[in-house]
Amino acid sequence: MDISVDITAHILVPKHSKMSMEEANALLEKLNISINQLPKILKSDPAIHNLNAEVGDIILIERNSPTSGKANYYRAVING
Amino acid sequence: METVFKKVGSISFSLLSPQQIKKMAHVKIVTPELYDKEGYPVEGGLMDTRLGVIDPGLRCRTCNGKLKECPGHFGYIELGRPALHISYIKAIYVFLQTTCKECSRILLDDENIQKYQGKIDKLKEMGKDDLIPKVSKLARAGAKNVKKCPHCKAKLNVVKFEKPSTFMEETKRVSPIEILERFEKISDADCMLIGVNPQYARPEWMIMTVFPIPPVTMRPSITLETGERAEDDLTHKLSDIVRINQRLFENINAGAPEIIVEDLWDLLQYHITTFFNNDIAQVPPARHRSGQPLKTITERIKSKEGRFRHNLAGKRVNYAARTVISPDPKIELNEVGVPTLIAMELTVPERVTEWNLDWLKTFIKNGPKVYPGANYVLDGVKKKKITAETQEVILTELTPGQIVERHLLDGDISIFNRQPSLHRMSIMCHKIRVLPGKSFRLNPSVCNPYNADFDGDEMNLHIPQTEEARAEAEILMEVETQITSPKHGLNVIGCIEDAVTGNYLLTDDRTEMTKEEAIELLISIGVEDSKKLNKFKKKVTGKEIFSAVLPENFDFVNDKVTIENGQLKSGQIDPKTIGEDNGTLLRDINRSYSGSECVDIFGKIFKLGIAYLQKRGFTITTSDADIPEDIREKAKTIISDAITSANDIIDQYEKGKLKNLSGKTVEQTLELMVMQKLNETRNIVGKMISKTVSDTNNAIIMSRAGKGNVLNLAQTSILVGQQALRGGRIERGYKNRTLSLFREHDKSPEAKGFVRHSYKNGLNPVEFFFHAMTGRDSLMDTALRTPKSGYLYRRLANALQDLKVEYDGTVRDANKTIIQFAYGDDNIDVSRSENGTIDVKKIVNEVSKKTK
Numbered sequence: 001m002d003i004s005v006d007i008t009a010h011i012l013v014p015k016h017s018k019m020s021m022e023e024a025n026a027l028l029e030k031l032n033i034s035i036n037q038l039p040k041i042l043k044s045d046p047a048i049h050n051l052n053a054e055v056g057d058i059i060l061i062e063r064n065s066p067t068s069g070k071a072n073y074y075r076a077v078i079n080g
Numbered sequence: 081m082e083t084v085f086k087k088v089g090s091i092s093f094s095l096l097s098p099q100q101i102k103k104m105a106h107v108k109i110v111t112p113e114l115y116d117k118e119g120y121p122v123e124g125g126l127m128d129t130r131l132g133v134i135d136p137g138l139r140c141r142t143c144n145g146k147l148k149e150c151p152g153h154f155g156y157i158e159l160g161r162p163a164l165h166i167s168y169i170k171a172i173y174v175f176l177q178t179t180c181k182e183c184s185r186i187l188l189d190d191e192n193i194q195k196y197q198g199k200i201d202k203l204k205e206m207g208k209d210d211l212i213p214k215v216s217k218l219a220r221a222g223a224k225n226v227k228k229c230p231h232c233k234a235k236l237n238v239v240k241f242e243k244p245s246t247f248m249e250e251t252k253r254v255s256p257i258e259i260l261e262r263f264e265k266i267s268d269a270d271c272m273l274i275g276v277n278p279q280y281a282r283p284e285w286m287i288m289t290v291f292p293i294p295p296v297t298m299r300p301s302i303t304l305e306t307g308e309r310a311e312d313d314l315t316h317k318l319s320d321i322v323r324i325n326q327r328l329f330e331n332i333n334a335g336a337p338e339i340i341v342e343d344l345w346d347l348l349q350y351h352i353t354t355f356f357n358n359d360i361a362q363v364p365p366a367r368h369r370s371g372q373p374l375k376t377i378t379e380r381i382k383s384k385e386g387r388f389r390h391n392l393a394g395k396r397v398n399y400a401a402r403t404v405i406s407p408d409p410k411i412e413l414n415e416v417g418v419p420t421l422i423a424m425e426l427t428v429p430e431r432v433t434e435w436n437l438d439w440l441k442t443f444i445k446n447g448p449k450v451y452p453g454a455n456y457v458l459d460g461v462k463k464k465k466i467t468a469e470t471q472e473v474i475l476t477e478l479t480p481g482q483i484v485e486r487h488l489l490d491g492d493i494s495i496f497n498r499q500p501s502l503h504r505m506s507i508m509c510h511k512i513r514v515l516p517g518k519s520f521r522l523n524p525s526v527c528n529p530y531n532a533d534f535d536g537d538e539m540n541l542h543i544p545q546t547e548e549a550r551a552e553a554e555i556l557m558e559v560e561t562q563i564t565s566p567k568h569g570l571n572v573i574g575c576i577e578d579a580v581t582g583n584y585l586l587t588d589d590r591t592e593m594t595k596e597e598a599i600e601l602l603i604s605i606g607v608e609d610s611k612k613l614n615k616f617k618k619k620v621t622g623k624e625i626f627s628a629v630l631p632e633n634f635d636f637v638n639d640k641v642t643i644e645n646g647q648l649k650s651g652q653i654d655p656k657t658i659g660e661d662n663g664t665l666l667r668d669i670n671r672s673y674s675g676s677e678c679v680d681i682f683g684k685i686f687k688l689g690i691a692y693l694q695k696r697g698f699t700i701t702t703s704d705a706d707i708p709e710d711i712r713e714k715a716k717t718i719i720s721d722a723i724t725s726a727n728d729i730i731d732q733y734e735k736g737k738l739k740n741l742s743g744k745t746v747e748q749t750l751e752l753m754v755m756q757k758l759n760e761t762r763n764i765v766g767k768m769i770s771k772t773v774s775d776t777n778n779a780i781i782m783s784r785a786g787k788g789n790v791l792n793l794a795q796t797s798i799l800v801g802q803q804a805l806r807g808g809r810i811e812r813g814y815k816n817r818t819l820s821l822f823r824e825h826d827k828s829p830e831a832k833g834f835v836r837h838s839y840k841n842g843l844n845p846v847e848f849f850f851h852a853m854t855g856r857d858s859l860m861d862t863a864l865r866t867p868k869s870g871y872l873y874r875r876l877a878n879a880l881q882d883l884k885v886e887y888d889g890t891v892r893d894a895n896k897t898i899i900q901f902a903y904g905d906d907n908i909d910v911s912r913s914e915n916g917t918i919d920v921k922k923i924v925n926e927v928s929k930k931t932k
Contacts, residue, residue, distance in 0.1 A: 031890065037897040067916065068906035 007046050014063040018051045019074075024058040027074060041075035053077045094280035095168075098290040106130050106142045107155035109293050112323040114311065126318050127296055131155050134300040152295025157321070159291055160328035161345045162256040164245050166353040166360065167378075168286035171276075173241045175263060175283045176254065178223035178274055182234035184265035186273050187226040188219065196222075196273055216275030223274075243362045245349060256349075260287050288352065291325075293318060313374040317355045317366065324348045399426055399543045405498075406534050408521035409690055413573060414559040414679050416496050416510035416541065417521025418488060423514045424451050426543045427485035428492055429458070434480055443486040444475055451487055451514070458483040488512050488543070493550045495542040495557065496522070498530040502873065505529035505565065505572055509557035525579075525686060526559060528660045529572045560675030563682075564667065566911035571667045574660040575686050577786060578698075582689030583626065583653040584785030585696060591622030598625050601695065605629075605687035623648040625692075629684040631677070636668050654785055658685060667914065700778040705797040705840050711772050715765050715798045719836055722761040723829050726754045730827045750827065751808055758834055762801035766794040800835035800843065803854040809833050810850055819846060 007013050019027065028035060041048060041059055048059055057077045065071035110124040121127040130141040132152030140150035164172060178187055186193065196219045203211050228235055240248045247254040263284035271278040299312035311319075328344045354366040357378035365373040381387050401422045408417055418426075432440055446453030447466050457464045457474050459482045464474060478484075488494075492512040501507055508529065515521055520539055527533060544550045555561075565572040575583065585591065593601075598620035599613050607613070612628045627647045636643040641651030643665075657665040666685075670678050707715075732738045733750045740749045770790045773780055779793040795801065803810060810833035816824040822831040830836070833850040837843050843851060882894040889907045891900035903909075910916050 031888065031898065031901075033896070033898065037892075037895070039898060065905040067904050067908070068902075071902065071905035073901060 006050070008050065013047055014061050016047045016051065017060050017062075018048075018053050019058045019060050023060075027058065035076050038074055038076040040078045042080040043077050044080060048077070055079050092280065095282070095285040096292065097282065097285050098288075101154075101156050101290045101292045104154050105156035105292065106153040107293070109155045109157045109322055110326075112319040112326065114315070114319065115309075126293065126315055126322065127301070128155065131293065132295040132297040134296050150297070152297030154295060155293035157291045157293060157325055159289055159348070160325055160332055161341075161348065162260050162287045162289045163291075163345075163349045163352045164256055164259075165286050165288055166245060166356050169241075169245055172259065172283075172286050173239070173247070174220060175266070175274060175286075176239045176247055176259065177225075178220050179262065179266055179270070180229040180232060180234060181236060181249070181262060183229060183232040184262050184270075185229065185231040185267070186219070186270040187223040187229060187236070188273070189230040192219075192222055193273065197269070200272060212272075213275060216273060219273045220275060244360055245353060256287050260284055260289070263287070291321065291352065313368075313376060314355070316368075317351065317374060317376055320351045320366075321348065321355060324351055397542065399545060401426055401541045402538055404519045405522055405532060405537050405539045406517075406519040407524045407527075408515075409524055409579075409686065411513055411521060411523055412511075412679055412683050413523040413525045413686075414509075414511055415513040415523070416494060417513050417515040417517075417519075418494075418541065419518045419520070420451050420514055420516060421518065422541070423488040423512070424448070424453065425455075426488055426541070427455055428488065428543060429483045429545055430486050432478060432480050432482045432484060437478065437480065440484045440486065441475060441478060443484060444471065444478065447471055452489055454484050454486040456485040458485065488514060490514055493544055493553050495544065495553055496520075496530075496539060497542070498532050498537065498539045500870065502531075502877075503529075503565075503567070505562045506531075507557065508559050508562055509553040510559060523683075523686075524576060525573050525682065527576070528574070529562060529565075558675060560679050563670045563678060564911045565661075566909070568661075569910045569913040569915045569917075570661055571663050571670060572661065573682065574663040574666050575655075575658045575689055576660060578693045579686045579689035580653075580655050580659055581698060581781065581785045582691070582693030582696075583658060583685065584781070585698070586622040586688070586692040587626050587648060587651075587653045588622060589652075592619055593622075593625075594618065595620055601625065601688075601691055602628055605684055605691050607684060622692075626653065626685075626688065629681065629688055631669075631673065631681065634669065634672065636665055638664055641665065671914070698778070698781075700782070702840070704777050704779045705793065705838075707769065707773065707797045711768060712798065715768065718764055718768075719761055719799055722757055723834070723836070726757045726829050729753050729757070733827070754827070754829070754832075755802065755804075755809060758802040758829055762791065762794060762799060765798050766790045769794055769798070796839045798838050800837065800839060800847070800851065802829075803833035803835060803850045805833070805854055805857055810853060819849070821846070 008016065031037075035056065035058070038058065043053065043055060051059070053059060055077050059075045059077060061073040061075065063071050063073055107128050107130045108124065109126060109128070111122060113122045113125050114127045115125075116122050121129050128141075129138060130153065132142075132150050133140045133145075133147050136147050139146055140153070142153045143150050145151075179185065180187060188196070196215055199215045200212055203209065203215065225238070226236060237249045239254065242248055247259065263282070263286075266274075266283055268278040271283065274283075276283060294314065296315075299314040299318075301309045301311045301315065303309055324344060324347050328341065328348055331341050331344060350363070351366075353360065353363060354374070355376055358365045358374050358376040359379060359382075366376075367373050379386070384390065401418075403419065403422065411417055430436065430440060440454070443452060443454035444457070444466055447468065448455045454466055457466060457478070459477075464470060466474060490511075490513055494510055494512050495507060496510045497507040499506075506529070508526070510522075513521075520541065522530075522532070522539075530539070532539065544553050559573070563571050563573050595616045595618055598616055602613065602625065607628055609628075616624065624647075627643075630643065630646040630648070632646040634643060634646045638651075638657065641653065641657055642649045653665075656662055666682065669681055673681065729738065729750060733746065738746055738750060740746045741752070744752065767790075770780065770783070773793075775781070775784075777793075779788070779796075780790070782788045783790045783793065805811065810818050812818070814820055817826055818831060818833070826832075830846070833853070835843055835847040835851055837847060883891055883899055884893075885903045886892050886896075889902050890898050891903050892898055908916065908918060
C-alpha cells in the first residue's frame, strides 16, 4: 500500500515512535498488564506507516495535553 | 425444594426442531375453548391442567406439583399448513437466495465450495470457531444473484421478499410448503457454508409445522373483583391460532376450494406472526376488543417496559419515600426536612441493648400512630407488628438482641436523590429534620447540584438500614463532601438570589449601623460569639458584620476582595466570591476547614445575606430604567452612527466595492461586518450605562449582585438590539425579504431584525414581530434540545459506566484494559483541586505561614 500524503507532517498528528523491546517490556511490567490490555492501533494506520511496525510492537505517542502539557500514550499494533 | 448451585460455563442458542417440540410437549392441544360450563379447564384446551397450574389448591396433572412447585409444561399443536417464523424471515430469505430451487445445493461452483470449506475446516482445527461466520458471510455473498445453478444447471429466478412474510419468484408465490421442501434437501455441508450449524439449527426448522404451546404459568389469568376471569394476552393469541388451525384442518379435510384454504392459511400465518411480534411494519397489530394492542412475546422483552429494562435492570426498594420538594432557607444545607407522616412510615432498625432498652420502650409505648413511635419489632426471623393489642406483650418481652424499627428522628442519616441522576451530586446524604407539612424541605443552596426547582419537582429519600450503609453514606456522600465539583474543581453549592444581593449590599463601603442593630442581626442568624460581638464599636460597618461570620484565621485575596485574619478589609462580596460555580471565597473555606465547619459558615453567610436584605428591603421601580438625558442623547447618536455605518457597508456591497474576507463570499462578509457593527452598539451602550448610572440603581445592583446583566438594563432603557436567528440576521419569510413591506433584497438593519427602540419606550410592529421570532425560536430550541441531549447523555453514561481510575492512576474498563494511562493526563482529582490545577506554591506558602 502506498500513501500519497505523509500525515505525520501535519500539525495535528502527534509524534509516533516504535518502542524498543526493552522499553516495551518495561512498560508492560510497570503497568502490570499483558500486551492485549493496551489500546490498539492498526498496522495500516497512516501515522505509523513509516515506522515498519509489526504486530506486537508498541507505539509511543507523545501528545500535547491541555492539562499536563505533554502526555505519553501507548498503543499495541494489531493486524488490519 | 432442593437448591443446586452451578456456575454457567457457556450458553449456546439453537432452534427447536419439530421433533424436539413434540418431545418436550406433554399435551396435544385440540380445542380453542378454555373452560367448560362449570368453569373447569377443558381437557385438550389451552388451560389444560397438564400445562401447569395457576390456581391455588389445584395440582398439575403432569408433575403433580402445586402452584409455585410446578414450573409449567409445554404443549403443542400440529399446524394444518406450515407457517413461517417471523423472527427468522431474513434468514429464510437468505437461504432462498443462496440455494438452488431444484437441487437445493448452495449456488457456488465446486471450486468455491472447496475454497470456503477449506477455510472453515482450517478455522475449526485452530479452534477459532468464532471466526466461521465471517467465512460464511463471504460464501453467502458469492452465492447470491446466480442465474444458473452450477450443479444441476437449472435456470434460476430472482427471489423477491415481500414484507412481511411472502416470497415471490417472478410472479409466482413460493409457499411455505415449497420452502420447506427445498430446505429439507439442503445438505449439512452446504448449511455450514451458508452459515448455520446443522447440529443446532436446520434451515427447515425456521418454518413451523408443529407449534409449541407455552405453559400456563407464563400466561396466568387474573380474576377480577367481579369474579370474571381475564386471560393473558398470550392466551388470547394462542386461542386465535388454535381456532384458525382447527378451521384450516376442517376445510382441508372437507376438500374445500383452494382459495378458502389459502385465506385461512394466511390468517394462520398472521396469528402466528403476531404471537411472536405484534409490532411489525405492514402487519396490523392484533388488538383487544377495547382497541389496545396485545402484548405478545417480543413486547414482553423489548424496550423500557420490557423484561430487561423494567425487571432486571430496574429494581425497587423499601424504606424509601417520594414527594414534592419546597425550599426552607432556615434549615442547614446538609439537612432535609421530612414530613411527620413520612417520618412515621420510614423506620430505622435499632438493636436493643441493656443501655437503650428503656429508651426504645418509649417508642414502643407510642406505637405506630404517635410520633416518635415504632412500627415493628424483629425477634430473630419473626417480625412482630406493634398494635394496640400486641403492645403490652412486646413491651414485656423486649430483650437485648431484638431489633426495634423506630420512626425517624432528627439527625438520622438519609440519602436524598433527584432524577435524572446525571452526576454524583445528584445523590447526597442528608440529616433528617422532621417538620410539619407534606413536602420535603431542602436548603435552596443545594438546588444547584440536584438541578432542582420548586415548580412541582419531586425527590426521593432512602433510609440506609445497616450500620455499614450509614457509615458509607455519611463518609462518602454527605453534602459537605460534595461541595467541590469533580467537573471543574469549583463549588457547586453557594449563595443564590437574595443571599448574594444581601451580602453585596451589606459589604458596601457605605453600609453602617448601630451596635444594637448589628448584634440583633447577627444573633438572629445564630452568631452568638460574645467575643466577636463585644468588639463592635458604637457604629458598625457592614464589612465588620460580614467578618463576624468568618473564621478568625482565614485569609483570602482576589482581584477585588481582601480578607486578613477573618476581617474583610476591602472589596464588596459578589457572585464571584460567594456565588454558585465560581465562588472562590467559598471554595477556599471549603479547602481549609472541615465539612461541618463549612456547613456552619456557608449557612451563616447565606442567612446573613437574607437577614440583611430583609432588614434593608430591595425592589425595582420603573424609574430605575430612566437614563439621564445626556446619556440617552449620546446613545442615540451611537445607534444612528452604527446604522449609518452599516448602511455604508451595504452601499459598498451594492456598488460591488466590498472585498470578501478570506474563506467567505461577499454576502457572508457583508452579513458578518453588519452584524458586528450592530452588535457592538448594544455592548457600547451597556458599558456606557454601567459607567455612568448611579450604583444605587436597583437594576445595576441586580446586575452585579445576583442574576442579570447590564445588557438587561440597556435593553429596557435604550435599545433591544439586533435579533439573531440561527447565528445570523433574520433571513426567512417572504421571497428575498423578511416582510412584505420591505423591498426584495433589502439588507438594511431595520429590514433584517434590528430593534433600535427599548422595551420601556416600546417596539414598533415590525420590531415586535422580529423580536417574537427569536423568542419563539429559542423556546422551540430548548424544548427540542433537552430530550435529545438527554438521550445522548444516557448512551454515553451507559457506555462509560464501568470505567474506573485504578490505584496506579490508569483508567481502565471492566476487563482491566487501559483506556487512559493517567487520569486526565495529570492524575489530578479535580474535586480536590482548584479549578483543575493544584497550586503547589500557594500550599507551601500557607503551610509555612501556619508553622511560623
